[in-house]
Amino acid sequence: MKQTKNQGYIVVSRKAFDVRINDVKNVKTFEEGWIRLLTLVNYSDAEVNLGNLKTICHEGESVRQIKSWAAYFGWSRYRTVQFFRRLIALGLIHTSIMKGHFFVEVLNFHQWVCKHEVTATVDLPSAKRAFGFFWAEYERLTGIPKSDEVATFKVFRELTKEEMEMAYQNIQPYFDAIYEAQGAYKKSAKNYLRDRSFVMS
16 A cells, blocks of 8 residues: 655744754764755845855855855765765755855755745834844854844844744854854844845855
């Protein structure tokens, strides 16, 4: 008899992947690496700067250095490159190089994720409450003292409910994956929100 119970979707919030188990340092399997990759590519379109060139990194895409991927997976550069080659061979992704930057595109992205409609507006009390959580967490994780609260909240207030959640959830992944490539530079909370760095482009 044909088994069909393993077909269909399971929907897992990206926040689930923020959980860290102390004795698990690295991604262990190919399958786990694939799931992690799906949580790192863009959930929506975002503008990125490649030197003097501005371009759009679309949903299902990511642009980052190989060493950043390797750092996130806890792998060597060689193993990371082999992982991407295997995904290409399986027809799961397409990669390209633009201005020295490594682009990854998940093919048929919507087959792998459940895309929900975004609520356009958030009422003021809810926005203030969400901002309070974000404001405290950004300082705790980055070590950057709080400053320019009014201007920072103004930028935060312009986000959708989903974007507010992403901004909060992706503070640690942003600094894990991107900060390494930026050296000692740390963005203020306002610039993190303004530049939409939480989209993980």
